[in-house]
Amino acid sequence: MTMAASITDDGEHLSAELAAALRAGPFDRALDLAIRRRGLSLEAVQRRVALRGATVSQATLSYWRRGGRRPDGDRSLRAVRALEDSLGLPRAALERLLTPVRPRSPEDTAAGLANALDLSPAAIESCDGIDLVGNNRLSLMSLHQHVHIGPDRTERLVRTEIVATARVNGVDRWVSFFHPQDGEGHQPTVVGTRCCRPARARTDPDSELLAVELRFDYPLRSGETYVYSFDIGYEGPPPATDYSQYGLRTPARQLVLQVSFDPAQVPVRCYRYYKSPAGLSSIDGELPLGPSMTTHIAIPDAPPGVHGIRWEWE
Structure with a gap:
């Protein structure tokens, strides 16, 4: 270390x-x-x-x-x-x-968020009008991301379920940052929500990074918990993929990443990986894939950084 x-x-x-x-x-x-x-x-x-x-x-x-x-x-x-x-x-x-600290510059904010999402700062800076630091007003108690892979090896649907606690009064939104694995006309979009609704959205034309504000049903009081979920799909063709990951800027009390495969197309092996904010990477042992064609990682007290599951098709 x-x-x-x-x-x-x-x-x-x-x-x-x-x-x-x-x-x-x-x-x-x-x-x-x-x-x-x-x-x-x-x-x-x-x-x-x-x-x-x-x-x-x-x-x-x-x-x-x-x-x-x-x-x-x-x-x-x-x-x-x-x-x-x-x-x-x-x-x-x-x-x-x-004690109060000086506000971070937009460059610092973009760089920090880009590092968490494994993107370039330019992609983040393209999200004009989106509150890049608003998510810091919430503490993550639980985050569960479930990715569905189709029979053609493409990412069909990404469902995210979150339990969060407001750190200050008046928190009324969460900003979802999502990007496909290449910028080739996939057009990611919100296709379903529960206990929230999509509002302002921005997309970077090069990386196809989607930044969308999800408004809660009501503003939260400090210390109040809230449960919400949303689904990301594609208006264009879904991207072929051999990994799924989630970038945390702040710790989560529990992080669960789950991937389900179609029985017609099953990978030969799956394993987990992690990249710290400092850029240090690690790859752990192979993950089991049972008859349900589903594998997962569950991380208590998950630290900031990029947590992911990678698989090999052959």
Whole structure:
């Protein structure tokens, strides 16, 4: 594993992902990674905080870790400082993430989103009028993407089901970014929705990246959960494919990627892969494909990056 240059107070090297989160936030991601690095339960974290003279409940820690709430007030800040000490973090490493930061430039936003989607920044910048950072107002509790492959080896339908929690008041939309594997007239489009409806949409003519705002039935309050789903199909010919992937910009409490094949055309093998935001790639072992002609990966506490399933036809 590539390690960052910064170190904790006790001399241990921070992981690259945790170091990046401590630099750029958000607070909930940095806290989650710090707890996972120590391998502690919330009960153990609560005990360590109490030993340092601060008080915080396990429920509050869970909300902070998921992004459902943010620490606010003197009592919470004392708990955050105790958390830093309990988790072996530098002083103020978490606390400074609670202060307002300068807005990112459009270039920074495009570059970050392009990296998560494995696209060029130019493709993202073509989505004029789309709120590129709006999805950051939601924390992902669960995301399930189910891809249906036809008998001609083409991607026929992609269904995405999401359970999310509002991080602030007034959240009323999710922006879906979707692109086929080549820009050859496939014309991706939203063909079905549940508990949301398509609104403003943009398509990059070169990559055929589709960016579409999906409006919720009502605005959410901070901490409120919402369940919604949508289907992506094609107005033009569906693309032939040998992989399916999902790019996460922020962590998801659970990520499930599922691929179903037509019995008339079954791959000889399937395997999973992952590319981190830092560009590090890994390929894991072969995935099973049962009589249902379906394979999947399920990732608890999925980190940002590109998660995918690849298969070989012959």
